[in-house]
Amino acid sequence: MYTTELKERNQAVQGLSLEREDPERLAAFEARVAADDFIEPKDWMPEAYRKTLIRQISQHAHSESVGMLPEGNWITRAPNLRRKAILLAKVQDEGGHGLYLYAAAETLGITREEMIEALHSGRAKYSTIFNYPTLTWADIGAIGWLVDGAAIMNQVPLQRTSYGPYARAMVRICKEESFHQRQGYEIMMTLANGTDAQKRMAQDALDRWWWPSLMMFGPPDENSPNTAQSVRWRIKRETNDELRQKFVDVTVPQADALGLVVPDPKLKWNEERGHYDFGDIDWDEFYAVVRGEGPVAKERMTARVKAWEDGKWVRDAAAAHAEKRGMRIAAE
Amino acid sequence: MNRNWPLWEVFVRAKNGLSHRHVGSVHAADARMAIEAARDVYTRRMEGVSLWVVPSNAITASDPKEHADLFEPAEDKVYRHPTFYAIPDNVKNI
Amino acid sequence: MLPDATLADYALRLGDDSLVLGQRLSEWCGHAPMLEIDLALSNIALDLIGQASHFLKFAGRAEGRGRDADSFAFRRDALDFRNCLLVEQPNGDFAQTMARQFLFSNWQELLFAQLQHSANDTLADIARKAVKEVAYHAHFANEWMVRLGDGTEESRARTIAGLEWMWRFTGELFERDPALKPLVDAGVAVDVPSLRPDWEDRISRTLAEARLELPKPRRWVMGGRVGHHSEHLGHLLSEMQFLQRAYPGAMW
Numbered sequence: 001m002y003t004t005e006l007k008e009r010n011q012a013v014q015g016l017s018l019e020r021e022d023p024e025r026l027a028a029f030e031a032r033v034a035a036d037d038f039i040e041p042k043d044w045m046p047e048a049y050r051k052t053l054i055r056q057i058s059q060h061a062h063s064e065s066v067g068m069l070p071e072g073n074w075i076t077r078a079p080n081l082r083r084k085a086i087l088l089a090k091v092q093d094e095g096g097h098g099l100y101l102y103a104a105a106e107t108l109g110i111t112r113e114e115m116i117e118a119l120h121s122g123r124a125k126y127s128t129i130f131n132y133p134t135l136t137w138a139d140i141g142a143i144g145w146l147v148d149g150a151a152i153m154n155q156v157p158l159q160r161t162s163y164g165p166y167a168r169a170m171v172r173i174c175k176e177e178s179f180h181q182r183q184g185y186e187i188m189m190t191l192a193n194g195t196d197a198q199k200r201m202a203q204d205a206l207d208r209w210w211w212p213s214l215m216m217f218g219p220p221d222e223n224s225p226n227t228a229q230s231v232r233w234r235i236k237r238e239t240n241d242e243l244r245q246k247f248v249d250v251t252v253p254q255a256d257a258l259g260l261v262v263p264d265p266k267l268k269w270n271e272e273r274g275h276y277d278f279g280d281i282d283w284d285e286f287y288a289v290v291r292g293e294g295p296v297a298k299e300r301m302t303a304r305v306k307a308w309e310d311g312k313w314v315r316d317a318a319a320a321h322a323e324k325r326g327m328r329i330a331a332e
Numbered sequence: 333m334n335r336n337w338p339l340w341e342v343f344v345r346a347k348n349g350l351s352h353r354h355v356g357s358v359h360a361a362d363a364r365m366a367i368e369a370a371r372d373v374y375t376r377r378m379e380g381v382s383l384w385v386v387p388s389n390a391i392t393a394s395d396p397k398e399h400a401d402l403f404e405p406a407e408d409k410v411y412r413h414p415t416f417y418a419i420p421d422n423v424k425n426i
Numbered sequence: 427m428l429p430d431a432t433l434a435d436y437a438l439r440l441g442d443d444s445l446v447l448g449q450r451l452s453e454w455c456g457h458a459p460m461l462e463i464d465l466a467l468s469n470i471a472l473d474l475i476g477q478a479s480h481f482l483k484f485a486g487r488a489e490g491r492g493r494d495a496d497s498f499a500f501r502r503d504a505l506d507f508r509n510c511l512l513v514e515q516p517n518g519d520f521a522q523t524m525a526r527q528f529l530f531s532n533w534q535e536l537l538f539a540q541l542q543h544s545a546n547d548t549l550a551d552i553a554r555k556a557v558k559e560v561a562y563h564a565h566f567a568n569e570w571m572v573r574l575g576d577g578t579e580e581s582r583a584r585t586i587a588g589l590e591w592m593w594r595f596t597g598e599l600f601e602r603d604p605a606l607k608p609l610v611d612a613g614v615a616v617d618v619p620s621l622r623p624d625w626e627d628r629i630s631r632t633l634a635e636a637r638l639e640l641p642k643p644r645r646w647v648m649g650g651r652v653g654h655h656s657e658h659l660g661h662l663l664s665e666m667q668f669l670q671r672a673y674p675g676a677m678w
């Protein structure tokens with residue numbers, strides 16, 4: 001559900017120079033990508049392209065898998081059976097999306113275990129949004145509406161990304177996610193039209209999730225050094241700022257329809273630009289969360305690591321059993 | 333001990349009358365588990381009526397470097413296509 | 427439909443079993459040993475929550491006091507819950523969760539296989555749809571019992587412990603309740619003692635394949651069907667019912 005460009009400001013592209021690549025093959029590759037052709041796993045590709053993709057896809061997969069936690073926090077407390085089933089199905093979808101994406105990354109020559117190891121050791125990043133806590137039921141509405149809304153905006157263009165397996169995974173993900181944002185908005189509508197306590201809950205959730213949702217589009221373009229190359233390679237198709245603006249433009253009227261107030265005093269429709277102007281994002285907070293200083297970053301990683309370590313004996317047992325069964329069949 | 337579950341490629345038949353189509357992959361310790369995982373992962377929305385799972389390492393793929401040798405020879409065999417033949421408009425049912 | 431307290435009580439037993447186990451399984455979501463297992467357990471939980479919705483809705487109609495599925499699920503205290511003790515047992519580790527699923531789903535499949543021929547059309551319809559779901563749950567759990575029982579030393583020990591823990595709650599599944607006699611006689615409810623031979627046969631076959639032994643006979647722990655639960659259910663309910671209790675009358 002979520003791609004955020006998390007590269008920190010001064011991080012070099014990958015330390016991998018395109019100059020070392022065979023110029024003829026590189027030119028042919030660039031021409032194919034420029035013509036919107038798809039690159040498939042066994043095709044030749046520059047090492048920097050492969051590495052960038054591994055990083056982006058695995059980051060995206062980690063975001064889906066860690067993203068199960070904040071919403072999973074409310075499955076057992078969902079307020080009625082319908083909401084419980086919807087939320088469980090949604091969180092399950094996120095697990096599924098993580099799985100599609102890990103599978104897409106694996107076609108680039110890395111294993112899921114290696115990616116998970118990178119996540120658990122802190123080398124790999126995931127979307128900063130999941131390091132915020134879900135304090136009330138309204139957060140489940142706000143996540144569906146805002147976080148999934150931002151994610152969809154990010155992801156729709158990726159259906160045409162140049163790497164075939166990634167693009168195909170994104171097609172599937174976008175199709176499945178169409179209900180995620182709507183169910184979130186429906187929760188917000190119910191709360192906004194509910195009791196005073198529910199309205200307060202809804203406004204409070206919007207207050208807390210608005211700015212982190214805007215941060216999901218990543219740093220401003222001028223601080224996003226790899227954007228140009230990623231756009232050229234069709235790994236990204238629109239810049240962070242373009243997508244962020246688009247998100248603000250569609251979301252503000254949705255908040256108005258709910259009768260909720262977007263927590264930004266500078267938010268104002270700009271007739272001349274045909275867009276909303278909005279206030280400054282607290283980038284210090286963004287980079288702090290990227291560094292792992294988010295409010296519940298520790299809890300999220302502890303939960304992932306625990307699930308993985310507690311599950312080791314299960315994975316080992318199934319593998320051992322398959323081996324035994326294989327040997328028995330061979331002996332017969 | 334560290335035993336990672338192997339990767340399986342998943343193919344789904346959307347409905348009878350259609351071929352199985354590749355949809356992605358799963359990790360599973362054995363074939364039965366792979367079928368069940370494929371069912372849970374790839375057919376949550378009634379996407380299929382039949383599943384195949386194949387160990388990924390059992391698939392031999394053609395090499396893109398041989399693309400020209402393998403596929404270009406077909407390009408000049410235009411006589412395999414019906415539009416290659418000019419038939420007068422007044423001749424029907426052919 | 428005329429109010430029928432016995433029929434409502436029977437529907438609550440069926441619905442509460444599915445509800446409580448669905449709630450338990452949903453606790454796993456995001457914490458399973460492998461993403462593939464997260465998806466599998468969520469699917470099973472979704473099936474169970476769906477069944478619960480149908481049974482509890484029907485219980486409301488049978489009761490005739492205007493209660494819907496949510497009021498049964500979210501606004502009853504433990505004394506009024508009618509689920510068996512087995513389903514409310516904590517997840518423990520994955521072996522314990524699978525042992526519970528194995529013992530329960532094999533029973534529930536046999537139960538629904540008969541219930542789909544119930545003289546009550548609604549119960550029969552619900553069971554007809556659910557029996558396919560539950561057959562998959564049983565299959566899934568059987569396979570895991572074999573993998574874990576015949577896997578590593580550690581998985582074997584954990585599986586034995588899980589089975590030992592859960593075994594004492596299985597007697598309740600086959601306990602004939604005199605209160606249900608009119609429904610059994612009318613062909614509406616399933617006579618559960620009759621399920622035992624088939625269940626034991628299934629359980630023994632899978633355990634043999636898993637190279638595990640049937641747990642030793644012991645004194646059964648019972649009481650769920652009359653509302654005398656383990657301490658665990660109260661905690662499960664306090665979590666599940668939190669919002670409905672904190673904001674009485676609110677719509678969600």
